[in-house]
Amino acid sequence: MGRILAITNQKGGVGKTTTAINLAASLAAADIPTLLVDCDPQCNASSGVGVDRQGDYPNLYQALVDGRPAVEICQKTEVDGLFVLPASRDLVGINLELLEQQDREFRIRNALRPVLNSFGFIVLDCPPALDLLTLNALVAADGLVIPMQCEYFALEGVSQLIQTVEAVKANWNPGLEVEGVVFTQFDERTNLSRQVADNLRGYFGDRIFQTTIPRNVRLAEAPSYGKPVLLYDVRSRGAEAYLQLAQEVIEREHSRKSAQSTGARA
Numbered sequence: 001m002g003r004i005l006a007i008t009n010q011k012g013g014v015g016k017t018t019t020a021i022n023l024a025a026s027l028a029a030a031d032i033p034t035l036l037v038d039c040d041p042q043c044n045a046s047s048g049v050g051v052d053r054q055g056d057y058p059n060l061y062q063a064l065v066d067g068r069p070a071v072e073i074c075q076k077t078e079v080d081g082l083f084v085l086p087a088s089r090d091l092v093g094i095n096l097e098l099l100e101q102q103d104r105e106f107r108i109r110n111a112l113r114p115v116l117n118s119f120g121f122i123v124l125d126c127p128p129a130l131d132l133l134t135l136n137a138l139v140a141a142d143g144l145v146i147p148m149q150c151e152y153f154a155l156e157g158v159s160q161l162i163q164t165v166e167a168v169k170a171n172w173n174p175g176l177e178v179e180g181v182v183f184t185q186f187d188e189r190t191n192l193s194r195q196v197a198d199n200l201r202g203y204f205g206d207r208i209f210q211t212t213i214p215r216n217v218r219l220a221e222a223p224s225y226g227k228p229v230l231l232y233d234v235r236s237r238g239a240e241a242y243l244q245l246a247q248e249v250i251e252r253e254h255s256r257k258s259a260q261s262t263g264a265r266a
């Protein structure tokens with residue numbers, strides 16, 4: 001069964017979408033069938049893997065509101081083994097549209113259930129808010145990947161995010177884990193980056209990925225070509241960093257599985 005990872009942080013512009021696109025593409029490049037789900041009405045993850053936003057394409061809104069099967073909505077991408085379930089602007093209204101629905105927090109989880117066996121990983125790109133779409137993503141997820149920029153304001157959102165995770169665990173999804181925190185646009189030469197990183201280690205300990213994502217212009221350019229950085233410039237430092245992050249994610253998954261099977265035998 002596929003492991004569902006939500007890429008989340010309510011702060012805007014910290015690298016969620018860049019991480020969702022390039023982690024998903026790097027997992028697919030490691031021969032693991034992967035689905036990228038765009039849960040953000042901004043649709044950046046969709047266009048970043050080549051979905052034509054002018055086109056009239058089936059999208060997540062229809063899955064969540066009309067119950068259209070996810071398998072009818074997923075599209076292939078240019079990366080072998082990487083599929084995308086695109087977003088649409090219509091998702092903006094979903095907080096209100098689902099307000100009266102009993103199962104409103106479970107719509108993404110229910111939509112993904114039938115395709116879980118088709119993928120090794122399902123990567124959800126969240127919007128920059130703790131709204132119903134993010135809540136749906138956290139309820140669907142097995143693990144959270146939290147991109148953080150090592151700047152002063154990064155610390156301010158952390159306790160709110162942790163409170164939200166605890167509330168989701170208590171109310172809807174007891175198995176939810178913090179898969180890891182990844183430092184993005186990281187510049188180890190600055191004291192501030194290092195100080196903030198040290199502070200965050202206090203919160204998250206070994207949940208912080210060893211891989212850090214450097215500031216790299218190729219990562220910023222690739223989406224305008226509708227490509228993950230792997231297809232745009234595979235030799236760039238950005239591409240290398242995301243390939244390495246994918247390896248860490250795969251290793252964590254292997255050690256979790258072997259711990260589970262040891263536990264099951266004991």
Ligand SMILES: Nc1ncnc2c1ncn2[C@@H]1O[C@H](COP(=O)(O)OP(=O)(O)OP(=O)(O)O)[C@@H](O)[C@H]1O
Nearest residue numbers: 012013014015016017018128185214215216219220
């Ligand atoms: N490592 C990086 N190096 C250079 N530019 C980056 C890097 N990561 C992200 N960017 C750029 O920073 C901007 C914000 O990144 P991104 O869209 O991934 O953040 P986000 O958290 O998804 O934003 P939002 O909260 O609006 O959804 C984009 O222009 C992106 O191209």
Ligand SMILES: [Mg+2]
Nearest residue numbers: 016017040044
């Ligand atoms: Mg984004």
